[in-house]
Amino acid sequence: MDAIASALSLKENLISYTDLKEEELFVIFPEGASLDAVESLRKCDIELRSYDWSEKIDPDILRRSSIIVLDTASEDQLPSYIFDEMKKNRDVLLIDHHQNNTLKAKVFNYYWDPTLASISELIVQLFDREIQVPLAKMLFLGILTDSSRFLRASSLTFNSASKLAKIVEYENVRKCLVKTAEDRSLRLARLKAMQRTIIEEIEDRLITVTYVSSYESDVADFLLKAGSDVSVVFSPKKDQTRVVVKFREGADDVLRKKVLGPLRDLMKAEEAGHKDIVIFVFKKPLTKGVIQKYISEFRKAMKNRE
Numbered sequence: 366m367d368a369i370a371s372a373l374s375l376k377e378n379l380i381s382y383t384d385l386k387e388e389e390l391f392v393i394f395p396e397g398a399s400l401d402a403v404e405s406l407r408k409c410d411i412e413l414r415s416y417d418w419s420e421k422i423d424p425d426i427l428r429r430s431s432i433i434v435l436d437t438a439s440e441d442q443l444p445s446y447i448f449d450e451m452k453k454n455r456d457v458l459l460i461d462h463h464q465n466n467t468l469k470a471k472v473f474n475y476y477w478d479p480t481l482a483s484i485s486e487l488i489v490q491l492f493d494r495e496i497q498v499p500l501a502k503m504l505f506l507g508i509l510t511d512s513s514r515f516l517r518a519s520s521l522t523f524n525s526a527s528k529l530a531k532i533v534e535y536e537n538v539r540k541c542l543v544k545t546a547e548d549r550s551l552r553l554a555r556l557k558a559m560q561r562t563i564i565e566e567i568e569d570r571l572i573t574v575t576y577v578s579s580y581e582s583d584v585a586d587f588l589l590k591a592g593s594d595v596s597v598v599f600s601p602k603k604d605q606t607r608v609v610v611k612f613r614e615g616a617d618d619v620l621r622k623k624v625l626g627p628l629r630d631l632m633k634a635e636e637a638g639h640k641d642i643v644i645f646v647f648k649k650p651l652t653k654g655v656i657q658k659y660i661s662e663f664r665k666a667m668k669n670r671e
């Protein structure tokens with residue numbers, strides 16, 4: 366949604382502020398539009414088909430053009446003929462906000478700002494005249510989707526949203542967001558995690574330990590919200606096992622040591638993170654049975670440190 370809104374709005378912008386003509390600008394969505402995006406737009410009374418865009422472009426036209434690539438983090442999101450042209454074309458500009466962007470190292474020019482919650486919020490700032498209602502709705506949806514409804518947001522996110530809220534009713538746009546299939550698997554992961562959660566009490570503090578195969582970070586947050594002081598979530602992946610540890614704000618060092626010490630001894634894994642989040646990456650996939658054994662050893666070790 367963010368990419369669609371940004372691209373269509375940028376085109377509009379370039380037409381109003383430069384001498385570029387409508388027919389000189391091509392909007393390409395190489396992966397098409399996602400079903401969720403189309404559904405959101407439909408609920409907001411916007412027909413994406415009524416806009417001028419395509420999934421492909423003639424490689425000859427591409428070669429003779431300046432290229433702006435929006436909201437794209439890696440080359441797998443692009444067909445190879447576009448990526449190959451991007452690598453060669455000096456007149457290319459990548460604009461992105463993804464934390465892990467591997468594409469920027471491969472192109473001549475980029476603007477990369479991972480503090481942006483969305484590209485849409487950046488594009489809103491480019492307009493200095495009224496934004497048309499359908500584009501305003503799209504940009505608002507782009508911001509809402511990428512910021513997880515303002516869960517990740519900066520002053521720029523709010524500033525742009527506020528500009529849009531003067532053109533379209535926030536409540537009407539919010540209603541256009543669709544529940545994605547992901548929502549269901551996320552809910553399932555949370556419920557499974559709850560079912561498997563064990564609760565330890567150490568000096569009045571509540572520590573929850575569980576395992577899920579995906580959404581471990583979200584599940585760790587969820588367990589904090591549910592009341593834990595520390596949540597420890599094991600997650601077996603194809604070629605590694607991750608353990609996400611999240612502390613409630615204000616957790617003290619004693620508690621940190623009691624939880625992280627035994628995990629370090631047990632996992633002997635690479636560790637990254639900051640104050641309230643620590644992630645261990647163990648370079649081996651573990652089966653559920655082995656993870657359950659690790660969890661019970663971890664419990665014992667925590668108790669022994671008491």
Ligand SMILES: [Mn+2]
Pocket residue numbers: 367368436462482483484511
């Ligand atoms: Mn985005």
